[in-house]
Amino acid sequence: MSRLHLTPATLEVTPIYVGDTKKKKKKKKKPKKKRIEQSDPPRVGLSKIFTDGVYPEGEIQPYKDDNAWRTTSEEKRYLEKMAMEDPEVTYQNIRRAAEVHRQVRQYARKYIRPGQSLTKIAEYIENGTRALVEENGLECGVGFPTGLSLNNCAAHFTPNAGDTTILQSGDILKVDFGVHVKGRILDSAFTLTWEPTYDRLVEAVKAATDTGVREAGIDVRLGELAGYIQETMESYEVEVKGKVLPVKPIENLSGHSIGMYQIHGGKSVLLVKNEDPTKMEEGDYFAIETFGSTGRGRVVDNGDCSHFAKIIDAPRVPIRLTSAKSLLRTISTNFGTLPFCRRYLDRIGESKYLLALNHLVQQGIIQDYPPLCDAIGSMTAQFEHTILLRPTVKEVVSRGDDY
Structure with missing residues (x-):
């Protein structure tokens, strides 16, 4: 092994001074874009909030029993992917409409109070819907007229020009409004009351809708689904002025499938058990809506028509x-x-x-769709959710923190 011989000539030391070293420049972090918040009243279009065009997914419920396998099926996952890429059935259109509904109703539920005119309430909801969905002809906009049905009137009432009806503290108000994006209509409704007497009625109808949503699924027969809804609703009673009244499902109203630019798509979910053998199918898009009444449980046309x-x-x-x-x-x-x-x-x-x-x-x-009313003196309530029967799971697209 040789030894290295260092002489003074070869041994040169380069002095190092503090401060001579080059410091690495730290990359400046780009400031995070602050998410735009919704205004009050709601007027900020969703494209300004969800700039990537991806909208929140609804509540996911796995299929039950014989369809539980769909959740992990590779074939069904592939169909999901294809559906996402198909502009005719893309879920983003539905979810965009659903997010508009959630945000508008969030503010509407705080805004609506006794003493207001029904016309002002309708305009508040519709102006918010038009702004958030960024209305553009038949491309996107309001899905149908805002239903503001009072007391024994269950559905299909919206104020015509000149209507001076004022919301009263003893009223039960059904708020039913829709949003559409490229013909995909989001249909959802809720009930407001300021009179504790009818809290059980509202609770019964909400529970019945939740039952309908939970039991709905691919291959479920519509007549049997109606039976589950009926059983839930009829398990409730309401005490009014010392008299106990049963909550009755309104037998001649129903939920329905939804088509492209078509609010009633052909299939109906009645609210009392029946022999309809029609099955829900993969890809079906349904409004599960239930109506309960303290009256006869049947509605008739009554009053000036506003819906067409x-x-x-x-x-x-x-x-x-x-x-x-x-x-x-x-x-x-x-x-x-x-x-x-x-x-x-x-x-x-x-x-x-x-x-x-x-x-x-x-x-x-x-x-024409005239107002639908039960007997005078009775009270009615409504809740509604829109569901999508995806190949792998059921998505309750209109679900929110409120209902």
């Missing part, structure tokens, strides 16, 4: 009135087959249209 919709497969018939032809063009352009109300016609500048509108109804081109 163009019939999808309406017959081709001659329209004699020029004004009716013009109105039909306006309806087709602005609403397509989405439900609308008289206030919406007023809003887009139509006037003196009642004769033309009634003519279109008589010709079977437009369907």
Whole structure:
């Protein structure tokens, strides 16, 4: 082994001075973008809040019994992926509509109080919906008129122009409104009451809707599902002025499947057990809504009509009135087959249209939906959620912290 011989000439020491070393520059952290908060009243479009275009998923419920395998199935997971990429069925459109509904109703539930007019309440909800969904013709907007049905009126009431009805502290108010994105309609409803007497009625209907949501699923027969809803609702009673009243499901109202630009898609979930053998299927999109009453449990048409919709497969018939032809063009352009109300016609500048509108109804081109009421003196309540029967799981898209 050789030894290295160092001489003074070869041994040179380079002095190191403190401060000569080059310090690595720290990368400046980019400030995190502050998430934009919703305003009060709600007016900030969701695209400004969810800038990546990804909207919150609803509540996930695994399928039960014979369909439990779907959760881990590779084949069904692949179908989920394909559905996400298909612009006709993409879940993001549904979830965007659902998030609009959640945010608007969050503020509406704080805003609505006795002493307000129903017209102002409807406008508050609809203005918020239009702003958050960033309304754009038939691309996205309000899904159907805001239902504000009081007391024995269970559904299909919204104020017409000039309505002066004021919400009272003893009223039970059903709030039913919808949002659509590219024809995918989100349909959800809740009930408000300021009179403790009817808390059990509200509780019964909410529990019945939750039962319907829980028991719904692929291959479930609609008649059997109605039986589960009925059993839950009829397990409740309400004491009114010392008299105990049963809570009855309203037998001639129902939940329904939802089609593209079509609020009633063809399948119905009644609220009393029946022999309907129709099954829920993979990909079905349903509004599970239940109505309970302290009255007879059956509704009839009553009062001035406010809700209308163009019939999808309406017959081709001659329209004699020029004004009716013009109105039909306006309806087709602005609403397509989405439900609308008289206030919406007023809003887009139509006037003196009642004769033309009634003519279109008589010709079977437009369907009218009058208010639906139980017996005078009875009280009704409603809750509703929209569910999506995905290939792997059931998604309660409209679920929120409130209901």
